[in-house]
Amino acid sequence: MKWTSQSKNSGESMPCGGGDIGLNVWVENGDVLFYLSRSGAFDENNIFPKLGRVRVRISPNPFEKGAEFRQELKLQEGYVEIAGKSGNQEVILKVWIDVFNPVVHVDVSGNKPVTVNAWYESWRTEDREVQAREKNASSFKWLKDKVIASKDIVHTHQNGILFYHQNKDSTLFDLAVKQQQLEPLKPALWNPLKGMVYGGWMQGENMVPDLDKGKLKAVSGKYVNAPFQGFGLRSKAAARTHQLNVFLHIDDNSHVGKWKSGLAAVVSKVKKEEQTARKKTLDWWKAYWQRSHIAVNARKPDAASPIWQVGRNYQIFRYMLGCNAYGSYPTKFNGGLFTYDPVFIDSTLKFGPDYRSWGGGTFTAQNQRLVYWPMLKSGDFDMMSSQFNFYLRTLGNAEARTKHYWGHKGASFTEQIENFGLPNYAEYGQKRPKDFDPGLEYNAWLEYLWDTSLEFCLMMLDIERFTGSDISKYLPLIESCTVFFDEHYQYLAEKRGAKKVNQNGHLIIFPGSAAEMYKMTYNSVTTISGLKTVLSRLLALPEIYGTPDQRKDWESRLSRVPPLSFRQMQGHQTIAPAQAWERIQNTEIPQLYPVFPFSMYGVGLPDLEVAVNTWKYDTEAIKNRNYTSWHQDNIFCARLGLTEEAAALTIKKLQDSGRRFPAFWGPGHDWVPDHNWGGSGMIGLQEMLMQTVGDSIHLFPAWPQDWDVHFKLHAPHNTTVEGELKNGKVHNLKVIPEARKKDVVMAEWAKSY
The missing domain is CATH 1.50.10 (Glycosyltransferase)
Incomplete structure (x- = not known):
């Protein structure tokens, strides 16, 4: 699956994932963007939220208007590759997920030194009321209950950006138990929403947070219908290669301190396995495709043929x-x-x-x-x-x-x-x-x-x-x-x-x-x-x-x-x-x-x-x-x-x-x-x-x-x-x-x- 033009918006994104993480990846107006999603993250209202959006900008920008462009889903290898060429500058950006560890990797390489800026973007920096039809994303659906989506926390942590959501003490579970006349059983019922903390840490090799007077600088913006704040990292110096990582962690029945310890354990494990992680992930995808397939009319590929599309889309x-x-x-x-x-x-x-x-x-x-x-x-x-x-x-x-x-x-x-x-x-x-x-x-x-x-x-x-x-x-x-x-x-x-x-x-x-x-x-x-x-x-x-x-x-x-x-x-x-x-x-x-x-x-x-x-x-x-x-x-x-x-x-x-x-x-x-x-x-x-x-x-x-x-x-x-x-x-x-x-x-x- 290969595109030779940038996307107009997130509706023209490309899926990328592995293990239990999914990204929507697209390039818009020269910026590489992706939404973060991970299985098992639920807020108090039982919304299954994105964990945020990441924006990556390269300078000099190889994806500027008029540059040669390619975005490709490398199906056999399970990752997205984005390539740009402007004049005599060439850059390749690879987005991939470790199948065996909850971490997103963005690898940038070019024929000339470039700098990289990356922003973690959140539209959940304040508590807000969920609007009428918007409740369909939660377990409230069409009900008239007042539903408050509570804010996430974002701050600097060890030269990176830490972001997380801590579920409040009262959740949809408590309402359902009361509604369904099960309160006598409540202490014995399993409650996955209680104490759930989810989020992650964005960090880059040779990158530092974008600070303003010692505090993490917040850049305000609006993407489509959602106002957001962006929290940035920037490379210390221009180089031909850069690495950006987003480590994710979810812990239920937890608290922020315990969640942070769990996240630290994820980071430590990833660091220990970094020499073999890429190969293990590529091997997993290779085995995945070797164990099963259906390819229709593969000897006569025709993107306009609905019959050929059946096999490709399968x-x-x-x-x-x-x-x-x-x-x-x-x-x-x-x-x-x-x-x-x-x-x-x-x-x-x-x-x-x-x-x-x-x-x-x-x-x-x-x-x-x-x-x-x-x-x-x-x-x-x-x-x-x-x-x-x-x-x-x-x-x-x-x-x-x-x-x-x-x-x-x-x-x-x-x-x-x-x-x-x-x-x-x-x-x-x-x-x-x-x-x-x-x-x-x-x-x-x-x-x-x-x-x-x-x-x-x-x-x-x-x-x-x-x-x-x-x-x-x-x-x-x-x-x-x-x-x-x-x-x-x-x-x-x-x-x-x-x-x-x-x-x-x-x-x-x-x-x-x-x-x-x-x-x-x-x-x-x-x-x-x-x-x-x-x-x-x-x-x-x-x-x-x-x-x-x-x-x-x-x-x-x-x-x-x-x-x-x-x-x-x-x-x-x-x-x-x-x-x-x-x-x-x-x-x-x-x-x-x-x-x-x-x-x-x-x-x-x-x-x-x-x-x-x-x-x-x-x-x-x-x-x-x-x-x-x-x-x-x-x-x-x-x-x-x-x-x-x-x-x-x-x-x-x-x-x-x-x-x-x-x-x-x-x-x-x-x-x-x-x-x-x-x-x-x-x-x-x-x-x-x-x-x-x-x-x-x-x-x-x-x-x-x-x-x-x-x-x-x-x-x-x-x-x-x-x-x-x-x-x-x-x-x-x-x-x-x-x-x-x-x-x-x-x-x-x-x-x-």
């Missing part, structure tokens, strides 16, 4: 996911680490760069799942633990609320879930009827919607299936999620009548929800297919998992899950969204969740026609077809072997975004860059190319014959499949281990390899 979006490989929190669906000034997305949103729609510390489960499903076939198993650990950390809170409200066991994970495992503060409902169940969200879209957690349970089970690695630590979570449905719906049935189950011994899953689409359902398709698949997969685990008594419990729970429901649509049998429901809303197609993610229907599975009929003839499904954001129609079509439809939808998903950086899709239903848009695009492309059913590996089940492709994907049982399709013929098919080659089922049209 790769660069996977790069964006790799930038938060080891985050303490999952990559957020609504922008990840790469949000920027919102006015360049919606001209009415005249707010600062901390803004994103749908909250900062709120993790919408239906959207998050699409960010993490593609990591299985791409072999990025180590990156999935960020999402899994999110649920592990919040398990205690989810179980505690279940016990407190209803007196039974199991984890009730809601759809709009805060980073501490309780329902989102705004969507829980402020104006609740007096006798409304306090365990429920008073929200037309979210009521009774608990089953998305089952998808993450299935991902955990798939980790064992793909890699054989030990998933014992996830077993209590998976069990708790299935126990909740078993116990809660018997609890509700007993409150209505004398029997806990129906005449067939099945749960009566009412009231329920099929995604946010079909509400007040009786036996929702998403809940049933999720429970059947997860419990069946628990029982299929090697015998080392679960005691005999546990396995009897799994079998018993599975026996109580009711069957799916069906209905006639336009003269064809189709999968029904539920046995019954009270209302329809939103624009989803949950009746195809037994296709994806729960793999009960699809290529190589029984009764494929019923699922195909659901796509073709269900008028409600037809009405809600879409490709933007979290819509997964491309995945459904791929799983159903509908090649033409899958290809057309995948092109719409993964073709250039229309923004300067082609994988900055959105906003769609969410925000820019829309990571569940990219994630669902990745899944669909993978499923077009390879699907696994039992031990079988189906190649090209929904792949157009005229799309050349080189690929390497991962399959269950520690298997990789690599090969090339050229002019409808398969070349160089390599299956490791080779014994798995017998399990390959080639599309009928593909010529022998």
